[in-house]
Amino acid sequence: MTVKKLLITLALLLPLASYGQSISPAQIEQFKQLPRAQQESLARQYGVDLDSLTGSSNQTQRPQRQDVVEPxxxxxxxxxxxxxxxxxxxxxxxxxxxxxxxxxxxxxxxxxxxxAPVTEIPVPSDYTLGPGDVLRIQLWGKENQNLELPISRDGSISFPQSGPMSVAGLSFDEARQQIKKRVSEQYIGVEASVSLGELRxxxxxxxxxxxxxxxxxxxxxxxxxxxxxxxxxxxxxxxxxxxxxxxxxxxxxxxxxxxxxxxxxxxxxxxxxxxxxxxxPPVGQRAGIDGEVYRPALYELQGTNTLADLIRMAGGLTPQAYPQRINIERTNEDFLRIIAEADYTSPKGQSARIQAGDRVQIPSISDVTGQYVEVKGAATRTGKFAWMPGMRVTSLIDNLNSDLLPVADKQYAAIVRTNPSDDSISVLNLRLRKAVRNPGGEHDLQLEERDRLFFFSDAGKVDILDKEEGETTERMNGEKAEIEEKEAGPETFTREILFAPVIQRLKAQASPDKPQQTIQITGPVRYPGEYPMPATRNLTDAIFVAGGLKDSASLYQAEVARYTVDENGTGQTRILNVDLADAMAGKANLKLESRDRILIKSIPDFAKTRTVELKGEVRYPGQYTFRDGETLREVLERAGGLTDNAFPKGAVFSREKLRQLEAQRLREAEERLQGDLLGVQLEGDNFSGQSADRTQEVKSLLEEVQGSEPVGRLVIDLASVINDPDYQSIRLQDGDTLTVPTIPQSVTVFGEVQFPTSHLHQVGLTVDDYLERSGGPTRQADESRVYVVKADGSVLLPEKSRWFGGRSQQLEPGDTVIMPIDVDRLNQLELWTNVSQIVYQIALGAAAVGNL
Incomplete structure (x- = not known):
C-alpha cells in the first residue's frame, strides 16, 4: 500500500476510533513498515499516540530513569x-x-x-529469570541481527526459525549458555551475545x-x-x-x-x-550515650548489651575522653533516676550491663593542670608551655623583638604565681628589658609551676600603630591592610583588662589576717589605676608598675592615703606626705600597705602656654606667648608697637570666649526667628494680603543670620591702650587676637538701601549724604532707626545722640552706616525684638570685617 493510500486509511479510521472502533492489525503493521521519521510526522499531523500504535517497537531504547524517591x-x-x-x-x-x-x-x-520499578540495578549472574524479563540477543558473523525476546507467561522465549525455548527458573548465566549453545548448533558461522533487557x-x-x-x-x-x-x-x-x-x-x-x-x-x-x-516492628529498648564519643545518639539495644557494646556502637571514645569515671544515669526499681559510675579502663567497667533507658555520659579529661607555665597578652606565642625546674623568664622570652608583639610594653611584665598549698595568688613585678639583657641575673626571675606571665601593650605604640593602619587602609582604597592583628587586638592587652581578674581574685581571697593586696595610683603616671601590691611594697615599684612618671609629675611631694583601724576598732584615713625625689632615689623608708591610694601631684601650670596673636599693622606681627597677668600694652611693646600706616581706631580685638558667647546668641536668635517665620506663614493673608512679602523678608533675614560668623569682638580704644597710662589695662587671655588695619579712606553703607557699598570718605558729608549716595532706603527700610557703627566697634544712634549731633553730623573714615529693616511692617512686636538683636549681631560682624 502506498503512503497516500495509508494516509487515506488513517484519516478514515482515526476519527472512528473515538466512537469505539479500532484500527485493524494489518493496517498497523503497514504503518510500522514506514520509516521512523515518517511515522512521527503522520502521528503529529493526526494527533495519534505513536507509542500506542507501534507497541513495543521502542523497547530497544534504554529505559528512562524514574526517580523513585524525592526529597x-x-x-x-x-x-x-x-x-x-x-x-x-x-x-x-x-x-x-x-x-x-x-x-x-x-x-x-x-x-x-x-x-515504578527500579530498573537501574546491576544484574547478577545468578539472577533467576521469570515471565516479564526481556533477553537481548545480538547475532553476528554470517548473519547479523539484534533480537529482544520477552519471556512469556509459560516461561519460554520464541527463538526465530528455531521454535520456543524454556528459560523460566534458570539463572541468567545458565540461560545464556543454553542460548549460545543453540545458536552455535543451528546457525552456522554465527555467534551470540546475551544480555538482560527490561526486567520484570x-x-x-x-x-x-x-x-x-x-x-x-x-x-x-x-x-x-x-x-x-x-x-x-x-x-x-x-x-x-x-x-x-x-x-x-x-x-x-x-x-x-x-x-x-x-x-x-x-x-x-x-x-x-x-x-x-x-x-x-516497633522499636525495642534504647539507651543513650553522650559526651566524648564520635557518634552521640540513642541506640537500640538487642539482647544483653554491655558498656563496651554501647561505646562501640557510638564509634568509640575520643582522645579527650576520661574513661575512669563514666556516669550512667538510669531508673531504679522505685522509678527514681540514679547515677552509677563505671571505670572503663577495667574489665569490670567494660562489662557493665546497659539497661533500657540508661543515659551514659563520657566525661572529658581536665585541662592541663600541672607541669606548665602560661603566657598571656602581647606576646607572639601565647598559651601553655612545659615547665621544668630551674626555668627562667628568658627560657620563654629571649628576644624582645621577635617574642613580643610590636605594640608590647618591653619595660614591664608581671608574673602571677599560685601558691600550691592554698591556691592563693601573688604578683611579682618583672623588669623585662633588664631580664633579657642579663639572662640568669637577679631580674631574670625563676619560674615556678603554674606561673602566668602577663605582657602588656604600650598605649603610645598602639596609637601609632592604629594611625599607620588607618593610613595604609586609606592608601589601599578600602582594601584589607597588610598587617593583621590577632583576634584579640592590642587594646585587650592593657593593664586594666589583663589585671582585672587578678584584682578580683586578690579581693576575693582577702581575710582579716591577710588584708587585700591591692593599691591605687593616680596623677601624672602613664597608666593610673588599681594594681596588685608589689612584692617589695616599695613606692618606686608601684610607680614602675603604673608605667612610670610623666614629665608633668612634681618630684617635691606625693601623698599616700592609708586606711587604718585605730585601737577602738574604728576605721580612719591617714594622709602621708612623701618626698617623691627621695622615694625614686630609694632613700624613703615608706612601705606600702593594703588599699593605699597614691597621689602623684602635677607641676602647677606645667607646659601651659598662653598666646595672643597680633596681626596687621604691627611692627613685628605674630603669635606671642604671654606671662600670667601680662597686658595688651606690654605685648605690643614687645612687638615693637604699631607701624606708621596703622589705624588704631579700627583695631579689632577678639576673644575666644566672647566668640563662643556670640555664636550661642546667634543660634538662639536663629531659633527664635525660625519660630517667627512659621508664625508668619500660618497667619496667611490676615494683614493686608502681604503674607508672601513678609514671609520672604523674614526668610532673607534668616539666611543672613545663618551665613553670619561670630567675631567675638571686644570694643577697645587702642590708641588709649598704648598712650594713656590711666586707661584700664586689658589683661590677656589665651587665644586673644588683635588685628590692626591700615588707615581707611571709606565709609560703608549696609542694610536696606538700594545699593549697599563703600564710599570714599569726604569731609563734610553726613549720614544722610552717604545714604543718598547708596540710592536711598528701600521700601522695607526703617529710616527712624538708622545707626552707625564706629571704626572702633561702638554703636551710635544719630536720632537719639545729642553728642553725635543727629543725622547731620559728619562721619569719619572707617565708619559704617546701617539701615535696618522695618520690622513694624510685619505687625509683630515680639518679632521686632528678635530681629533687632539679630541685626545688631550681624552689623557688628559686618563692621568688623569692613574695617579691616
Whole structure:
C-alpha cells in the first residue's frame, strides 16, 4: 500500500476510533513498515499516540530513569505538612533527651514519587529469570541481527526459525549458555551475545513502622533495603535492628540495619519475591550515650548489651575522653533516676550491663593542670608551655623583638604565681628589658609551676600603630591592610583588662589576717589605676608598675592615703606626705600597705602656654606667648608697637570666649526667628494680603543670620591702650587676637538701601549724604532707626545722640552706616525684638570685617 493510500486509511479510521472502533492489525503493521521519521510526522499531523500504535517497537531504547524517591521539599502539600509535623515531633523528642536523636533513621528519609520499578540495578549472574524479563540477543558473523525476546507467561522465549525455548527458573548465566549453545548448533558461522533487557516488576508490601507503608512495585532485583528506600524509610518509632522479611505469612529472615550502617554488612539483605512483605516492628529498648564519643545518639539495644557494646556502637571514645569515671544515669526499681559510675579502663567497667533507658555520659579529661607555665597578652606565642625546674623568664622570652608583639610594653611584665598549698595568688613585678639583657641575673626571675606571665601593650605604640593602619587602609582604597592583628587586638592587652581578674581574685581571697593586696595610683603616671601590691611594697615599684612618671609629675611631694583601724576598732584615713625625689632615689623608708591610694601631684601650670596673636599693622606681627597677668600694652611693646600706616581706631580685638558667647546668641536668635517665620506663614493673608512679602523678608533675614560668623569682638580704644597710662589695662587671655588695619579712606553703607557699598570718605558729608549716595532706603527700610557703627566697634544712634549731633553730623573714615529693616511692617512686636538683636549681631560682624 502506498503512503497516500495509508494516509487515506488513517484519516478514515482515526476519527472512528473515538466512537469505539479500532484500527485493524494489518493496517498497523503497514504503518510500522514506514520509516521512523515518517511515522512521527503522520502521528503529529493526526494527533495519534505513536507509542500506542507501534507497541513495543521502542523497547530497544534504554529505559528512562524514574526517580523513585524525592526529597521532602518536593512532596505534595499534605505530604510536606505531614513530614513537617513528624519532624517537629522528632525535635520535641530530641529535646526531651537533651538533644540526643535516635541513630540511623536519616538513612532512608524521603518520600516515594511513584510505584515504578527500579530498573537501574546491576544484574547478577545468578539472577533467576521469570515471565516479564526481556533477553537481548545480538547475532553476528554470517548473519547479523539484534533480537529482544520477552519471556512469556509459560516461561519460554520464541527463538526465530528455531521454535520456543524454556528459560523460566534458570539463572541468567545458565540461560545464556543454553542460548549460545543453540545458536552455535543451528546457525552456522554465527555467534551470540546475551544480555538482560527490561526486567520484570513485582509488587511487595512495606508495612509496620514505615514512613509511608503500603504496596510498592519494585524491580525483580530489589532487596529489603530497596523496598525501604522506596517507602521513604523507617519512622523513629520503628526498629532498625529487627526488620522482618515475610512470605506467605512465614518469617524468612530478619535484617539488622546496624550491621549495614556500622560494618557495611549486607549479607542479610535478602532478595524479594512477588508478594513478599517487609515488616517493621516497633522499636525495642534504647539507651543513650553522650559526651566524648564520635557518634552521640540513642541506640537500640538487642539482647544483653554491655558498656563496651554501647561505646562501640557510638564509634568509640575520643582522645579527650576520661574513661575512669563514666556516669550512667538510669531508673531504679522505685522509678527514681540514679547515677552509677563505671571505670572503663577495667574489665569490670567494660562489662557493665546497659539497661533500657540508661543515659551514659563520657566525661572529658581536665585541662592541663600541672607541669606548665602560661603566657598571656602581647606576646607572639601565647598559651601553655612545659615547665621544668630551674626555668627562667628568658627560657620563654629571649628576644624582645621577635617574642613580643610590636605594640608590647618591653619595660614591664608581671608574673602571677599560685601558691600550691592554698591556691592563693601573688604578683611579682618583672623588669623585662633588664631580664633579657642579663639572662640568669637577679631580674631574670625563676619560674615556678603554674606561673602566668602577663605582657602588656604600650598605649603610645598602639596609637601609632592604629594611625599607620588607618593610613595604609586609606592608601589601599578600602582594601584589607597588610598587617593583621590577632583576634584579640592590642587594646585587650592593657593593664586594666589583663589585671582585672587578678584584682578580683586578690579581693576575693582577702581575710582579716591577710588584708587585700591591692593599691591605687593616680596623677601624672602613664597608666593610673588599681594594681596588685608589689612584692617589695616599695613606692618606686608601684610607680614602675603604673608605667612610670610623666614629665608633668612634681618630684617635691606625693601623698599616700592609708586606711587604718585605730585601737577602738574604728576605721580612719591617714594622709602621708612623701618626698617623691627621695622615694625614686630609694632613700624613703615608706612601705606600702593594703588599699593605699597614691597621689602623684602635677607641676602647677606645667607646659601651659598662653598666646595672643597680633596681626596687621604691627611692627613685628605674630603669635606671642604671654606671662600670667601680662597686658595688651606690654605685648605690643614687645612687638615693637604699631607701624606708621596703622589705624588704631579700627583695631579689632577678639576673644575666644566672647566668640563662643556670640555664636550661642546667634543660634538662639536663629531659633527664635525660625519660630517667627512659621508664625508668619500660618497667619496667611490676615494683614493686608502681604503674607508672601513678609514671609520672604523674614526668610532673607534668616539666611543672613545663618551665613553670619561670630567675631567675638571686644570694643577697645587702642590708641588709649598704648598712650594713656590711666586707661584700664586689658589683661590677656589665651587665644586673644588683635588685628590692626591700615588707615581707611571709606565709609560703608549696609542694610536696606538700594545699593549697599563703600564710599570714599569726604569731609563734610553726613549720614544722610552717604545714604543718598547708596540710592536711598528701600521700601522695607526703617529710616527712624538708622545707626552707625564706629571704626572702633561702638554703636551710635544719630536720632537719639545729642553728642553725635543727629543725622547731620559728619562721619569719619572707617565708619559704617546701617539701615535696618522695618520690622513694624510685619505687625509683630515680639518679632521686632528678635530681629533687632539679630541685626545688631550681624552689623557688628559686618563692621568688623569692613574695617579691616
Amino acid at each position: 521532602v521539599s518536593r512532596a505534595a502539600d499534605e505530604e510536606r505538612e505531614r513530614a513537617e509535623a513528624e519532624k517537629q515531633r522528632e525535635d520535641e523528642e530530641a529535646e526531651k533527651n537533651d538533644g540526643l536523636r535516635p541513630y540511623g533513621y536519616d538513612l532512608f528519609a524521603g518520600n516515594p514519587t511513584t510505584f 516488576s513485582m509488587r511487595v508490601f512495606v508495612l509496620g513502622e514505615a514512613r509511608n507503608p503500603g504496596s510498592y512495585s519494585v524491580s525483580s532485583l530489589s532487596t529489603i533495603t530497596n523496598a525501604l528506600y522506596v517507602s521513604g524509610g523507617i519512622k523513629q518509632t520503628g526498629s532498625l535492628r529487627n526488620v522482618q522479611h515475610k512470605r506467605d505469612g512465614k518469617l524468612l529472615g530478619t535484617l539488622d540495619l546496624y550491621d549495614l550502617l556500622m560494618a557495611g554488612d549486607s549479607s542479610e539483605d535478602s532478595r524479594l519475591q512477588p508478594g513478599d512483605v517487609v515488616f517493621i
